[in-house]
Amino acid sequence: MTITQLQYVLAVAEYQNFTLAAEKSFVTQPTLSMQVQKLEDELDILIFDRSKKPISITEVGKKIVAQAKNIVAEADRIKDIVDQDKGFIGGDFTLGIIPTVMPTLLPMFLSTFIKKYPKVNLIIKEQATDTLIKNIQDGHLDAAIAATPLEVEFIKEKPLYYEPFVGYVPNNHRLTNLKEISTSDLDIADILLLQDGHCFRDGVINLCKSPKDRSDEHFKIESGSFETLVNLSNEGMGMTLLPFLNTLELDKRKKENLRHFKKPSPAREISLIYHKSELKIQITEAIKEVISAVVRGAIAFQDVQIISPLSKN
Incomplete structure (x- = not known):
């Protein structure tokens, strides 16, 4: 039994296809199939039921796959221990970022990070929170940046910053004349939302203490872009909330429509999240250090109230 064989088993278990598993493992399909077969022969069991399409995992195979994940992770830890002992910060590191954070945060820290840690090959993927969590569990992401708390048993969370919500109130809106707004001023039926699947959307709904059902409206507009929400707001379709x-990048005219909240300001907690196994923790800590430093200059300490991204329904 070898670590490589176990890695191939995990690939087949994930993709349920030998050809695709081989492609993702960067080996030929006959090589991968032969190694999986050798392991099955050695153990005198079948890990996969090849008679079904897609391939399924046998009952004993499920137990082997679960144990293989632990063994492969612990094998990776050995190299990790050596790297930490040598003070080496380098190698591949895959970082996921939620869509409502990616466009603003990435330009702020990426250049600084790659200059400070040139030996790290940083691979960045924009993914929704549910996808980030699954990919951290499956080992496809080393860490991620998401709105927290998430309350996931196998994930650790390290807060990076607290980002206040800001109201965007167009001219002739009922709140236009207010210099500051409060949560009691908000009406969910009057707020343009991001489309379903964005944690910021759920945060806004929780802030308004409103159910998700808005079926009694005359119209409903949802978008995946804050820029679109701002433009729709300017067309008189309602107000919106922005992180x-x-x-910061809005032009002067649009900034005149911003309304900050009375203290404590509602805010979202943005954290670096990673598996509790803490593999590649030295790179995770380096990312946290750089982001915390650059964001500190953009978001001063404020009296805030954290709004959960988790749906209350």
Whole structure:
């Protein structure tokens, strides 16, 4: 039994296809199939039922796959221990970022990070929170940046910053004359939302203490872009809420429509999240250090109230 054989088993278990598993493992399909077969022969069991399409995992195979994940992770830890002992910060590191954070945060820290840690090959993927969690569990992401708390048993969370919500109130809106707004001023039926699947959307709904069902409206507009929401708001379709960092690049005219909340300001907690096994923790800590330093200059300490991204329904 070898670590490589176990890695191939995990690939087949994930993709349920020998050809695709071989492609993702960067080996030929006959090589991968032969190694999986050798392991099955050695153990005198079948890990996969090849008679079904897609391939399924046998009952004993499920137990082997679960144990293989632990063994492969612990094998990776050995190299990790050596790297940490040598003070080496380098190698491949895959980082996921949620869509409502990616456009604002990435330009702020990426250049600084790659200059400070040139031996790290940083691979960045934009993914929704549910996908980030699954990919961390499956080992496809080393860490991610997401709105927290998530309350996931196998994930550790390290807060990076607290980002206030800011109201965007167009001219002639009922809140236009207010210099500051409060949560009691909000009406969910009057707020343009991101489309379903964005944690910021759920945060806004939770802030308004409103159910998700808005079926009694005359119209409903949802978008995956804050820029679109701002433009629709300017067309008189309602107000919207933005994360603070998204307001920094607005032009002067649009900034006149911003309304900050009375203290404590509602805010979202943005954290670096990673598996509790803490593989490649030295790179995770390096990313946290760089992001915390650059964001500190953009978001001053504020009296905030954290709004959960988790749906209350």
